[in-house]
Amino acid sequence: MTVRPLPSSTPSAQGVDASGVLAFLDAVEAAEGIEPHSLMVLRHGHVVAAGWWAPYTPDRLHLLYSLSKSFTATATGLAVAEGLIRLDDPVISYFPEFEADITDPRSRAMRVRHLASMTSGHEAETYERAAALDPEELVRGFLLLPPERDPGTVFAYNQPATYTLAAILQRVTGRSLTAYLRPRLLDPLGIGEVAWLTDRRGRELGFSGLHGTTDAVARLGQLYLRGGVWEDRRLLSRAWVAEATRALIPTAGAMGDTDREDWDRGYGFQFWQSRHGYRGDGAYGQFCLVLPEQDAVLAVTAATTDMQALLNLVWQHLLPAFRPGPPAGPQDAETALADRLARLSLPAAPGRAAPPDRTGEWSAAEFAPYGGVRAGLPGLTGAAVNANADGWTLTLVEHGHRLDLRLRPGGWSVAEEPVPTAVSGGWTDRDTLAVDIAFLETPHRLRVACSLPGRTLTARWGTEPLHGGPLRSLRAPRRPV
Template identity: 25%
Template structure:
């Protein structure tokens, strides 16, 4: 009962908080009043209430930017402006940006570069002519022909098996070629000519390729080509057993810095007027390359969802990670939304975060 009595007061405080713009900081973000940016403040306040009553447990932050200005910045629980959020597989999208930076610098010969050519100093199990034809784009689109599926506990390439390996790079290179049961679609029968299977080992190997191509640790290359140009002063990158940067997950960023990554995608690779990642690469990242599920498509290590709000369909690109972590980019509304959570390995974590976007953030647009 005390909690129920407190909710009206909480809603009033939330509405008051949403009426003002976020604090201006020396990090490159311009800020604006959410109402002037086209949001209904009462609906945004309802989002805070929804989080308070447990509609999206373990939410730590919600940030919204529109037209290049930060208009909402809210923290909950253990969240805060200086917290480095572990957004798990959202890192994969950052890795795709780093591959683009390497291509732009001539370090990788485009998305069609052969994967195994970067590892000529190694030998691998299950030799097959198909492996010689694997391209960087196959890994970017989760459509290589490795027997690798994180959603299948029996898969040879399941990420949990990789984590137990002493050499993750070798683990990936050694993966067998997949077979197809009668009920499975082969690439030629699949939308966009690609048979999708979510494979963290492939994203990890992309990070290893960037390291080999650049001659630098992945964290160092990221700092030079991406983080420093965006004004990101701090991050934490993970490494594999053998010391290779973990391009498949676990990189930690502040919420405002995650929003910068979303804005970079929305603005064609530019941040505050400066081209950071080539626009052609961003265009390829945000072009549908494969069908991931009946309700979701996939670009270059980016998800594409569709949300129906008030009879209007909104397409949203998304960096997505375990726990219900998201950086949403909605081009039609010139909008970026960051949701960080620590609801790791829990049922409905993704559906809850997506509902925050559709039922509150998008619905708040006037």
């Protein structure tokens, strides 16, 4: 499929102050604990600013974590319109094989709309408890867990609720979420490749695991901003868009954190209300921000454990950049912004070339996890450093599986196999090799250090992966050849 680019324009032609976008770039790059990966700004249906911080690129799939939920919600809206499901159907009616097991009256009273709005009646996340009740079938484990309150009366962010919604969709359509969405949403929007993680049953997760480009996120936001219409073709009903994106249930205090103002505004069908507009979001800073009052959409990918801080910078710098007419700022700001967006890059980790007088000791050196294998993070059993004709290679070992990483001090070394990575770093002193490994289809970076005197290895995550698995799994799923 040929993907047509979104319409583009200069910021001023769409009433956007380029100085505000520049101020946001300055702020996000200066913010401690925020690693930006991409930004797209749409106003009046036009891309007015887009940039990717190298080594991240426009065509790179990126793990969206819970922003996946908004795509699942969209599939739900399509299935409702086609008469495949009804929001007021009992959830148990879609799983007759569990009918005899599910005896709690609140579980039996749970409706499809309660799954979509995170109002199953449970007062907290149920994933671990549901998985413990049935490790092989999360839907059954979830339905076996009696809600503490009546469904529809309390909000709790709850992964099995969305998983069960996704399971219903895959059951009634007879297809994966991706296959169902392809002709109804992805192709009409011009979204190219996407990939969704599956569980051991082969189901796409629904609540997480979708990998897509920043452009795909922007297109979904634009569809909702336009009330479900794309290029004069209605894809979603206006009623669905309105219901999915309004506050169906209060969320204040539900996340157990007093500094989450943008999570205390209410929840719709897999969309959050924000201080401004509404949004889909995913762990570590994956955002689809829809701003109806400004007629704007923002798509962001990042790596941060402080998502509220990132949103605060958006409201502080980008929101005021949207003007009712052409901005009065200096004209050279647009030239500066275009140049800046073309040169965005993440700084490489510090490090020098191998110390010349220690190359013999470093070459073929092997390292064991500091404190033993059980202390290894994220499960590394060893590492080795080797010199070759092309330079140096760091090899990480996980229980017999090798990940060879080429070192290029002073910059990023990008490789696609066996997992897409960008590596930077080098020797910080004669005895220490320190390397950052960015797993390019995720928001995750691993920092590894090898110490020559003790032949020990340490490793720590910047943002820790939430799906588990070995390093080689930190990539978008690939279709079988």
